Amino acid sequence: MLTLHTWTTPNGRKIPIMLEELGLPYTIKTVNLGKKEQFAPEFLKLSPNNKIPAMEDGGLTIFESGAILTYLAEKTGKLLPPNGPQRYKVLEWLHWQIGGLGPMLGQAGFFAVRSEQKAPLAIEHFLNETDRLLGVMDKQLSQHTYIAGADYSIADIACYPWVMAALDKLKPALADKLDNKPHLQRWIKTVGERPAVQRGMALPKVD
DSSP: OEEEEEOSSHHHHHHHHHHHHHTOOEEEEEOOGGGTGGGSHHHHTTOTTOOSOEEEETTEEEESHHHHHHHHHHHHTOSSOSSSHHHHHHHHHHHHIIIIIHHHHHHHHIIIIIOSSOOHHHHHHHHHHHHHHHHHHHHHHTTOSBTTBSSOOHHHHHHHHHHHHIIIIIHHHHGGGGTTOHHHHHHHHHHHTOHHHHHHHTOSOOO
């Protein structure tokens, strides 16, 4: 039985989506970030960078969402080609999300929404970078059904919760910048209609 330690953030919802897609049995242990549970000694043994998600599979522990997605894909032979050029297309877009889309949306959300002290230059910079990255997605999706090509993959799973967070938290700040990206809008609808994505986005369930 897999044990997933996670919370209700974009990174935290990637792995529930993946597990629901794969149909693997698993349990969730919530790590309440608001209560600083990510700094608890028992969690730091799993994730020394005090970040969610982390996963246990028998005696193996893995932290970092990209590593967990890759592990689960290779464990099951699904959602990541085993070899060849298409494998690396999936991996490059997975790493694009980890290194670009996620961090920039996170910074945009902090400076434009959550920070009590507003820094106009920082807000402008991170909103512009968010718009640029969403534009990169829109261009890629104008040529392909999914972010890495014709097939749904772990790259889509990695990107989707972050795009939905942008739509939820940053839509007022981004204004009409989301309306001129029709291919991204099509992808959001296509991925969002997947039952496993809907179930995964609702996890973890918290009171």
